[in-house]
Amino acid sequence: MSSIRLRLFVILALASTVVWSLAAGWVYVRTQHEVERVLDARLIEASRMVSSLLSSGDVARVPSDAAALASATSRTSYARQLSCQIWSLDGALIGRSDGAPGSRLTTAATGFSETVIDGERWRVYAVENREAGVRVLVGDNLGMRDHLVQSVIAGLIAPAGLGLLAMAGLIWMSVGRGLAPIRSVTRAIAARDADDLTPVMTPEAADELKPFTDALNGLIGRLDAARQRESQFISAAAHELRTPLAGLRVQAQIAAAAKDKTVRDGALAQMTESVDRTARLVSQLLEMSRSEALSSTLEERRWIPLADLWPDLIKRAGDHPGIAIHRPGPLSLHAQPHPLSVILGNLLSNAATYAESRVEVRLEADGHLTRLIVEDDGPGVGFSDLTSLGHRFFRAANARPGGNGLGLSIAQACARAQGWRMDYARSALGGLRVDLIMPVTDVRAEV
Incomplete structure (x- = not known):
């Protein structure tokens, strides 16, 4: 992944996804806990309400009323979620709500318990009413409970997904805006002439780029100094070579024009010396060039x-x-x-x-x-x-x-x-x- 923008986007998007996933997990656990707490409270409330009605009236007339009440209670929520059974203390079924299973919801005398009836899991709260001689069982279908929690989470997922998409778009645009100073410096460098060795200016509000531009300006400064040294070297080398070559030309003219052997021999000796000096200078110039290109590798x-x-x-x-x-x-x-x-x-x-x-x-x-x-x-x-x-x-x-x-x-x-x-x-x-x-x-x- 060579693109800095894409790399930053992926990192931020993954981090955001992880945070949102953890938040969704926490919401799921808290929602499940709260739903269970509320529904357990409803079980207690419904069972106690039926028990109190049974205590206030004739037991012979109550079963149908109690069953109707339980059935009405269940219809206010999900179908077959809440079921009520009324049993006598000696184990006879007195009445039950519409859709309640025929089997006894629980064998527990009082309090909460869980049971499986016809492959369905139930959470049941039992209330024993000795005054009326009955035991009221109100059960909650746990499958419906799970469906309720999933419905709540599903209602949160859609906005969360849209939020993630919106956040991804914002992250992409924000990363692009954040990298704008880098593009600005890149364009400025690309537009430069090869001979322009002036320092590169750091864009405003881009402190993170300052070490980069400082290092680049340092390199430009060293390159400028190297070019100046190269120019000085060429000028000095040309000057040093011109002196023996000029002397060599003069001595050659003298030797060519001299009729006296002594004068001619002296001019030739001077020519030899000039040639030796020039050869020594060229050798040193080559040695200098090689020494400046040395590398430990x-x-x-x-x-x-x-x-x-x-x-x-x-x-x-x-x-x-x-x-x-x-x-x-x-x-x-x-x-x-x-x-x-x-x-x-x-x-x-x-x-x-x-x-x-x-x-x-x-x-x-x-x-x-x-x-x-x-x-x-x-x-x-x-x-x-x-x-x-x-x-x-x-x-x-x-x-x-x-x-x-x-x-x-x-x-x-x-x-x-x-x-x-x-x-x-x-x-x-x-x-x-x-x-x-x-x-x-x-x-x-x-x-």
């Missing part, structure tokens, strides 16, 4: 010993004569292999590029977090530039030529995909300190 995370990864990390860091890279003690990290290699490789490459003599990698515990610290003894980064580190194409004021400002941003994107984060600070060694912050559950010290 794309590649299985596993425990990776740092010792197994270290040769590849040194290779990624590049050849820097005179720079010693000190790795931490034996440990394993729970991560995806490729992103982990990119993170540590870029951090080591950046540190080795600016270090004077050494790069240190160490581990520090910080409560429920663990910090893998990479720091160097280079010139470091100014405090004003620390907050901008990790932004794409950002290069610090004292950055060395040849870089593109993508290494740290790629490492940061890969770390974010692993659920980690990176902090930047001044190192006690004098250079830059980068903290790769991970949960303690992602780090395991090897023995």
